[in-house]
Amino acid sequence: MTDIAIRCAAVTKHFGCIKAVDRANLALPEGRILALLGPSGCGKTTMLRLVAGFEVPDAGVVEINGRLVAGNGCFVSPEKRRVGVVFQDCALFPHLDVLDNVAYGLAKSGDQGSRVTAILNLVGLKGLESRMPHELSGGQQQRVALARALVPHPDVVLLDEPFSNLDAALRVRLRSEVRRILKAAGATAIFVTHDQEEALSLADEVALMLRGQIMQVAEPEELYHRPSSKEVAAFVGEADFLPGEVSDGQVSCELGRFQSRTAASGEVDVMFRPENTQPILHPDGPCEVVLREFFGHDQLVTVRLPSGDRIRARVGPEADFAPGDRVRVRVRGDVTVFPAPSRASSSGLDSELAVLAEETFGAADACSSRTAAAGANTANVACVSSGRRETC
Numbered sequence: 001m002t003d004i005a006i007r008c009a010a011v012t013k014h015f016g017c018i019k020a021v022d023r024a025n026l027a028l029p030e031g032r033i034l035a036l037l038g039p040s041g042c043g044k045t046t047m048l049r050l051v052a053g054f055e056v057p058d059a060g061v062v063e064i065n066g067r068l069v070a071g072n073g074c075f076v077s078p079e080k081r082r083v084g085v086v087f088q089d090c091a092l093f094p095h096l097d098v099l100d101n102v103a104y105g106l107a108k109s110g111d112q113g114s115r116v117t118a119i120l121n122l123v124g125l126k127g128l129e130s131r132m133p134h135e136l137s138g139g140q141q142q143r144v145a146l147a148r149a150l151v152p153h154p155d156v157v158l159l160d161e162p163f164s165n166l167d168a169a170l171r172v173r174l175r176s177e178v179r180r181i182l183k184a185a186g187a188t189a190i191f192v193t194h195d196q197e198e199a200l201s202l203a204d205e206v207a208l209m210l211r212g213q214i215m216q217v218a219e220p221e222e223l224y225h226r227p228s229s230k231e232v233a234a235f236v237g238e239a240d241f242l243p244g245e246v247s248d249g250q251v252s253c254e255l256g257r258f259q260s261r262t263a264a265s266g267e268v269d270v271m272f273r274p275e276n277t278q279p280i281l282h283p284d285g286p287c288e289v290v291l292r293e294f295f296g297h298d299q300l301v302t303v304r305l306p307s308g309d310r311i312r313a314r315v316g317p318e319a320d321f322a323p324g325d326r327v328r329v330r331v332r333g334d335v336t337v338f339p340a341p342s343r344a345s346s347s348g349l350d351s352e353l354a355v356l357a358e359e360t361f362g363a364a365d366a367c368s369s370r371t372a373a374a375g376a377n378t379a380n381v382a383c384v385s386s387g388r389r390e391t392c
């Protein structure tokens with residue numbers, strides 16, 4: 001059986017009346033990379049600081065490699081936890097060159113030099129040993145910070161949004177490099193991000209955090225295709241929901257009859273991801289294109305169904321759609337459904353989702369969600385944008 005490197009059980013942390021972390025549970029096996037994903041202010045940094053030992057939990061326990069480090073009257077200080085930390089701002093020593101920045105904190109020993117050299121090779125900084133931090137690019141500085149965290153052979157590495165101040169292209173390149181580096185070092189890591197693409201592409205497992213609580217921990221595919229709730233679905237990727245009904249093992253809704261990935265019965269909300277829906281131009285099509293957003297690599301087309309509900313479809317960059325076009329909508333693959341025990345009360349959740357979207361994307365982006373939520377009494381649909389852009 002794989003050993004658990006980081007275990008948090010019912011960890012709670014308040015700052016005055018703010019419950020920053022609320023009964024959080026985690027169990028991360030050795031050698032795995034976990035992305036801690038959630039909107040701004042949901043408690044990600046606090047969670048990381050609790051594991052690192054920079055905060056003391058009010059309740060719950062933290063264990064690292066089977067050793068109790070916080071809780072039950074015990075508290076092990078950060079320097080004794082064998083944890084490497086990489087912060088968003090790198091925090092390199094400006095008066096030390098690359099070599100000394102990386103060697104800092106590593107006890108002087110016969111093999112210190114060879115260990116530093118090996119790590120600098122691993123992170124691709126060979127030849128830059130004598131550069132000062134201000135002579136490095138942002139990405140190089142991030143790699144120095146990573147090398148410094150890895151050099152003492154930590155049991156776990158904690159990274160708090162380490163790429164957030166880099167441009168988009170460098171960020172994408174560096175995140176796959178960081179994955180390679182962490183895997184080559186055999187490190188167990190928690191990686192904080194509010195970017196769902198980053199979380200899904202970099203991690204072995206993703207923990208979704210909302211309002212201080214860890215809502216679901218799962219492998220990326222599982223989290224994306226089988227989110228535990230509409231709220232999770234709305235944060236991890238883009239999701240639209242239509243009312244439906246399950247009978248004879250199949251779900252029926254305005255877009256047709258489908259196989260469900262998840263077990264349910266009776267009234268449900270059916271989730272559609274934009275990449276699984278496809279508008280097809282047809283002069284007598286029952287649906288109408290109301291919006292087209294062009295992103296370069298693809299486009300997002302919003303379609304109004306006969307009921308008035310809206311659904312988004314992701315299409316290739318060449319596809320030719322314009323507002324007013326009549327279309328049919330085709331759905332690819334199976335769907336995910338969520339129980340909708342009472343349609344009357346679902347508007348409460350829809351407005352919560354609208355608030356979540358507004359908190360996350362700002363009022364303008366949340367507008368469509370709010371419109372959909374407001375229409376929930378009649379149209380019964382929550383159309384929640386969680387965006388492909390960086391989310392906070």
Ligand SMILES: Nc1ncnc2c1ncn2[C@@H]1O[C@H](COP(=O)(O)OP(=O)(O)OP(=O)(O)O)[C@@H](O)[C@H]1O
Nearest residue numbers: 015018020039040041042043044045046047194392
């Ligand atoms: N030292 C502190 N004193 C008081 N409140 C704090 C402190 N640290 C964090 N908080 C509050 O706890 C909550 C969680 O903050 P935290 O920094 O963990 O969020 P986060 O998910 O990392 O957000 P972001 O994505 O913006 O970095 C927030 O409401 C924040 O204002």
Ligand SMILES: [Mg+2]
Nearest residue numbers: 044045046160
């Ligand atoms: Mg933070």
